[in-house]
Every structure is written in structure tokens, then in C-alpha cells.
Amino acid sequence: MKALFVKYKSVIKFILTFLAVYIALSVIYKLYLQYSDGSRFYPDYMTHLVSKQTDTLLRAFGYNSEILPHPDEPSMKVIVNGKFIARIIEGCNAISVIVLFMSFIVAFSGTLKTTFFYILSGAVLIYTVNVLRIVILIIGMYHYPEYEDVMHTVVFPAIIYGMVFLLWIFWVNRFSKLKQKDE
Template sequence: MKQLFIKYKSVIRFILTFLLVYGVLSFAYKFYLQFSDGSKFYPDYMTHLVAKQSEALLDSFGYNAEVLPHPDEPSMKIIVNGRYLARVIEGCNAVSIIILFLSFIMAFSGKFKTTFFYILSGSVLIYSVNLLRIVFLTLGLYHYPKYEDVLHTVVFPAIIYGMVFLLWIFWVNRFSKLNKSNE
């Protein structure tokens, strides 16, 4: 048994680090959601911010966009040219995806400075692509409503998760300690 632990030490360390970082950050995020004050930023600050930034992007593309709190559920309604098209819920704000990304990078950490800047730049990239994802999904629903299911459940999740996967692969091959020890 001891030989197995020695042989798979790096795998065990990766799994434990990933689970620890993911667990702590997920718990902190759930705590944040539970105690966030929805009176000023409904339903929570991050979801509200993503909805408002999506509205601004839609406006910049020449559409008359409006974002309003949903009266029946904790979400923000996106209205384009008077048509209610989509809603931004907590799961749309990219925080959970960023936590997943960050946990993986920490589990394969490299030098502190490199790891820190990669996490920072990767998180900004994920957040930005997520905003564009929401905007293009909304525009897709506006122009091609019959493709709603394919756009929402296949195309746009594939884009965001595919990008995270590529960021992981780039990190492991370029910067992680694991790659440095194999050279």
C-alpha cells in the first residue's frame, strides 16, 4: 500500500489539492450567496453585474436592451427591443466556472508569480467570454428562437467549457511544476 502512495504521490496530491481548493472556494461562494443582500444588487452582486454588463454590450451592438429583476425568481430578465428573451441566473455569472478553473490550476501550481498571473488572466478571460456568451445567446434567441435548445444546452456550454479545458491544457504543458519535473 505504501508503495502505491509513493508511486502515485503526484496524482494523490493533485486530487487532494483540487478537492480542498474547490471545496473551500465553493463553500465561500455558497456562503456569499446565502448572505448577499439582494436589496441593492438583485439577486446578488455578481449576477446583477453580469446582467448589467450584458445589457451594456447589447446596447453597444445597436439593440435596445433592458435588464429588470424577475418578479418570481432570483434572476434578471433580459429584454431586447421590447421582447423578453432570456434571464440571467446565478449560474450564468461564471463564478462557479472560475472556481473550477482556479482549483485545477492550483492543483497543478507552478511558480507563485506565474500561477497568480495565470489565474488572474484566465479568470478575466473566462468572465469576458462568458459575457459575450450571454450576449450572443440572447441575440441568437432574438434572431433564431427555434434554435434555443441547441444554443443554450450545446453550443454555448461547449464554448465556455472548451475554453477552460484549453486553458488547463496550456497551463499543464507550459507552466505547471509537473511539466517542469518531466523535462
């Protein structure tokens, strides 16, 4: 058994580090959500911010949009040209995806400085692409409501998770300690 631990030490270290970081960040995020309930930002600050930025981009693309707090649940209603199109919920703010991204990068960490800046730039990229993804999804749902399910459950999640996967691959092949050991 000890021989297996020695042989797979790096794999075990990766899994344990990933899980520790993921659980810690998830707990922090859960506490943030719990304590942001009842704040002046409804439903929570990040979802509120994503909603407002979505509205700004929709207007920049020439759509008459409006973002309103949902009266019955912690979400924001998206209205385009007077028509209710969608609601933006906590899961739409990309924080869970960023937590997943960060956990992987830390588990395959490189130097502290490189890891920090890659996490920062990756998180900004994920957040930005996510807001653009929401805007394009809303425009798609406005013009092609019959494809809402495919767009929302297949196409657009594939975009955000595909990008995260590519960022992971780039990290492992370019900056991680694993790559440095190979050189």
C-alpha cells in the same frame, strides 16, 4: 498498499489539492450567495454585474435592450425590442466555472507568481468570454428562438468549458511544476 501510494503520490496530491481548493472556494461562494441575499444588488452582485454588462454590449450592438429584476425569483430578465428573451440567473455569472478553473490551476501549481497571474488573467478571460457568450446567445435566441435549446445546452456551454479545458492544457504544458520536473 504503501507501494501504490508512493507510486501514485503525485496523482493523489493533485486529487486532494484539487478537491480541497474546490470545496473551500465553493463554500466561500455559497456563503457569498447566502449573505448577498437581500442586498441592494439583485439577485447577487456578480449576476447583477453580468446582466448590466450584457445590456451595455447588446446596446452597443444596436439592440434596444432592457434588464429588469425578475419579480418572482433571483434573476434578471433580458428584454430585447420589448420582447422577453431570457433571464440571467446566478449560474450565468461564470463564478462556478472560475472556481473550477482555479482549483485545477492550484492543484497543478507552478511558481507562486506565475500561478497567481495565470489565475487572474484566466479568470478575467473566462468572465469576459462568458459575457460575450451571453450576449451572442441572447442575440441568437432573439433571431432564432427555435434553436434556443441547442444553443443554451450544447453550443454555448461547449464554448466556455472548451476554453477552460484549453487554458488547463496550456497551463500544464507551459507553467506547471509537472512541466518543470520534465525539463
